[in-house]
Amino acid sequence: MKRIVMAGLVALALVAAACGTGGDGQQQSAPTSVRLITHDSFDLSPEVLAAFEQRTGITVELLAGGDAVSVVNQAILTAGNPVADVLFGIDNNQLAAAFDAGVFEPYTPADIGTLRPGVTDGTDGLVTPVDVGDVCVNYDREWFAERQLAPPQTLGDLVDPAYADLLVVQNPASSSPGLAFLLATVAAFGADGFEGYWEQLVDNGVEVTEGWEQAYYDGFSGGSGEGDRPLVVSYATSPPAEVFYAETYDPDALPEVGPTGVAVDTCYRQVEYAGILAGSSNLEAARQLVDFLISTEVQADLPLTMFVEPARADVELPAVFVAYAAEPGELWSLTPDEVAAGRDGWVSQWRRVVLG
Amino acid sequence: MRRAPLGPLLLVIPALFIGALLVWPLAAVAERALRPGGGVDLDASLVPVVWFTVWQAAASTVLTLAVGLPAAWLFARVSFRGRNVLWAAMVVPFVLPTVVVATAFTGLGAPRGTVWTVLVAHAFFNYAVVVRVVGVAWAGLGRGPAEAAAVLGANRLQVLREVTLPMLAPSVLAAASVVYLFCFTSFGVVLLLGGSRLRTIEVEVYERLRLLDLGTAATLALGQLALVGVLLVVAGRWSQRWSLTGDPSRSEARPVSGWGQRLGMVAVLTSMGVLLGLPLASLVWRSVRTGSGVGLQYWTSLGEQRGVLFASPLQALANSLVMASVATGLALVVGVLAVAGVVAIERRRGRTRVTASFDAVLMLPLGASAVTVGLGLLLAFSTPPLDLRGSVVMIPLAQALVALPFVVRIMLPAARAIDHRVRDAAAVLGASPLRVVLEVDAPMLARPMAVAAGFAFAVSMGEFGATLVLARPDLPTLPLTLARLLGQPGAVNRGQAMAVATLLMVVTAVVVLVADRGRVDGGRNVDA
Missing domain, CATH: 3.40.190.10 (Periplasmic binding protein-like II)
Structure with missing residues (x-):
């Protein structure tokens, strides 16, 4: 029995010593x-x-x-x-x-x-x-140009059947741009109206991913995205990033327009x-x-x-x-107190409506 | 002089390790959840979540066994060109962050949000667990029993059913329980490939933690742990029905012979190519595919510290290698002590309730909610002199914790399988206990230990969840670098992320190949 106690003490000392060495790095x-x-x-x-x-x-x-x-x-x-x-x-x-x-x-x-x-x-x-860093819907310029369709500008446009099955958004429970976009819809349509708006978005074929990376890289068709949907929730500053991080970037020979654009009336201020x-x-x-x-x-x-x-x-x-960052048009925003009081409830309502 | 029982002594350090890094952090979260103002919000909507968690893990395990067991046979029984490289390469999925795997699967046309995609992704990740764990045991069986049965008139099916499978059962069960737990607490795969509709308990815990609903999160995390505990006890009872003796260091692979074997080999290699080869190859392809055709520009810039990064990918690789090596060493030391302790007690008393429950405790890091433990580590190690928040040592410690169950599950069946008569004979012939360990146990356990080290290394290299919470931006690991690259739009970032993923795969495969000492059979062949 004594030996067990001894061994325990030795082990404790070892752990303490190990922790001590860790502490040194902390300054x-x-x-x-x-x-x-x-x-x-x-x-x-x-x-x-x-x-x-x-x-x-x-x-x-x-x-x-x-x-x-x-x-x-x-x-x-x-x-x-x-x-x-x-x-x-x-x-x-x-x-x-x-x-x-x-x-x-x-x-x-x-x-x-x-x-x-x-x-x-x-x-x-x-x-x-x-x-x-404003969160806005981005669009794939080429996709809309090829189809001679005007890209959407407002939140209301996104439920237009002309834009059916085109939008990718993020789950507000796990993604901060996803939450910002949900808050934009709450700011625009009110705490009583946003559920109805999301029902329409669902009817119009909105796709939901968990994180920004998947929505942008795997879902979105514009810029460096490899998906098949031309609309995605991202940032107002994603278009300049697309130009800056393009393989062909040359500060002296900037293209007239970037590969992606911003739907300027969909932005939420962060x-x-x-x-x-x-x-x-x-x-x-x-x-x-x-x-x-x-x-x-x-x-x-x-x-x-x-x-x-x-x-x-x-x-x-x-x-x-x-040259490429969009100046948002109508900016949606809520006060910190409104968000604190409403957020959890809105996210669960969103889950009920969108995920069923 | 009476010798003190060694077994319990050996278990002290593993017990402290699990206690400090798992139990204490979970208790810290639970304690926070109990403070006033909290509450537990459980409702009927959680029933389908629990049910989905249970059945998808079972289905994933069955699928992984279905594709993995034939491959275990191939690697144990047939020698063919490229066998060693494939044996090492199959652990590569383990190190890949889920974000990248999701990209590969989506790129290959797998529909997001379907159960099948989740199951196949789980099989992709866990393939190596089944093949390597069962493969080593299968090789160790030798051909003797099967050939004896055949001589006595049993047909192939009978041999498989009556002789081979019962002898393999402990290792199949060991592999299956690791796979089941891995899928049971699956987080990234379900989150990223399951769409937002498929949810496991772990995904629910993650979202509750984000909402700072600690009460519900802690309740769910503890409930998950309790479920895992029940499953482990059941699996433990079950595994007692079999006992395996053999020599895990031996191998009897022979060149392929006969049409049956040839056909089997083609089937296994084809399924491996589709399940592992295609997604991995698609990542490699993305790392060299540029806007102007095929090129190496994403590779040649890996040494540069570009805008998005705090350290060049090569520097991050060095960080990863150091941390994963330390973590592997830690996991092996703790794991070997635990295995030695459990086996020492079992030799004296047989399998007792104590060894069975300790065995289960060693598996808990796989069954515990990783996001909760990550948060718990920050809460638990927050007062001097144990204020380790922000300290670099936390990362290898967390990695070693996740790697420990792999080490134990691989080493324990092998250690139990050592024929006690060999040890007894050595002792009777005058060998000291230390000599018995060095001359009997060590050589027989060398191969399982190499397999365990390979897994521990791969798991540590790829560990992401805990590392993310504990990381220091100035000392990024390779998976963190990859995540940063994918966090910004732009073709250059995306291309380099794919190059980093490929680098992670290649380095891991090479290290595991070396750990295996270049041969599936390990370094020696006692049948020669």
Whole structure:
């Protein structure tokens, strides 16, 4: 019996030792390092990040926790004892839940006045807008040109029998563009009307996939998509990405139009924010990092790294962006409180109507 | 001097491993779910979900056995050109992220959202489990019993039914239980290929977690675990009806002879080509198909760190290799200790309730909800000195946890099969216990261990769910790199994603080929 106890103690010591070695890599809250947790689509040019590190002497440690929804959920569940000092990537649909859970420490950067009008709505001095990425229906130009059919422009067009069996959307329960598109329909047709709209979409042959990748690459026929449907829910900035990441991309010989376009009256506004996590032991460095995220260097870098529009009004956009990013027409939006109160119910209603 | 019983001692580390990385995280999620404000929202709409989970896993297992068992025969009994390469290559599906497999299947015209697509995809992923696990056991049977039965007048069918199948039953059951659990908790395949209408419990858990409905998610995850527990106990009872003795290190493959064998070989290789070859080849093809014909431009840029990526795909490959190797080592150490402990107890007392339940516990990482465990790890390891969130060690630990059941399921039947008379004889002739292990057990277990290492490596290379939650963008693994590439529109991103998928396949196949030491038969042949 004694030996069993001994062996147990030895094993425990081994585990503790193993954990200890792991801890070394963490550089726990050394004053010169700051942890930034983001979603898996976060991107920034390495030289931009390096310049910040050199200037401030602060090392940025990056953490990822899956897509935006999982990152924010994790922040809510670990509120007060955060994994990182700063979170980037929470969007307007998730703000209310995070605020209720006390995820963020108040902070307003000095540069807040340089941001585009409206983007700071509902931030309560807790988070700072970093970029705008509208979710819109994209269309395959060639497909519609070949058939001499005008591409749809509005949500109403999508239920027109002329566009039957053409649209791919994502499940709002598992995909954030899918959720944004559902919210666009709620904003457009109201909490009582959106179910009826979706019934019509189902009658008109809408296809549902779980994630954006499948909808775009396997379902959509335009650009780099290999599917057979010419309409897909994606981003307002997907058309410039198609041109920029085409094999034939040449900044001096840009094509007149890209392979895909945007149905401009179908867009739902999504703003992405950064915030300091409450309980961070590293407030000074965290503040500098948030300031940096809305600095002109980062804001000018965002369009061609994450394919989003900068929140700052005073940065110049790259030519490929100006030429192909659609300026949305009628923008659908809901307030964070409306989304927080309605989201779960709308998603279950959607499931009943669309999945049966 | 009385020797202390060794068995229970050996089980301490495996028990701590499962306890810390599986039980504790699940308990952490359950504890969060019990806090005020939560609730459990279970309704009748879940009944079809549970039913679908149960029957699709059964159907997938039957389908996988149907295509896998003939192949196990071929690889065990017939030597043919290319056998070693195919033996290693068949584990490749394991490392492929579901997103890529979904692309391959959709590209080949498989309709999304049908049950058949889901079942075939499950067979695609699990083929190697059946072929390699049963194949090794089949090779180890030798021809003696079957030939003796034939001499005594049994026809081929009788030999198969009365002699071969009963002797293979433990390994078939081992493979089937791994496949069943894999499909039971299937997530990516059902999510991506099942359309949104087909749902397993795991898909339901995932969606509830996204809605932060922890109460329902935790209840479902624990319910799933309980169901898995029941299934494992039933399977365990069943497997006690058979006992297999043989030498898992031996092989009696001979060149193909006779029309029957030739026909069988053609049938097996054709089905393998359709099930595995076509989808894999379609990915390779996509990696070289460019806008201007066939070219290698997606390949030549793999060393570059382009806009979308934090590290070049080659750097990510290096990260993956290091993490998967550490994970494989961990899984083998923990797995071998567990197997040794269980077998040591069984040698003294026979199969007891304790060994049976420990055996079941070792399988739980396959039956537990991966998304819940991933979240639980973050909640559990959140207070100093065990605040391991964001630490690099979490990734190989999580990978090793997922790989452990494969190691145990492959090694345990083989270890049980070692003829105790050989060990006893060695001991009587004066060999020390250590020498018995080194000279009797180790050589006989070398081949199953190589097979187990191959699976552990492939599972770790491809592990995606836990890695996604625990990942660090500056240290991406190859599957994460692939996911990032597919996260942006554009032909270049898509093409390079396919090149990364192909790289992942080739590297895994090569490593497994080396682990097998280049031969289906392992390094030695005791019949010679």
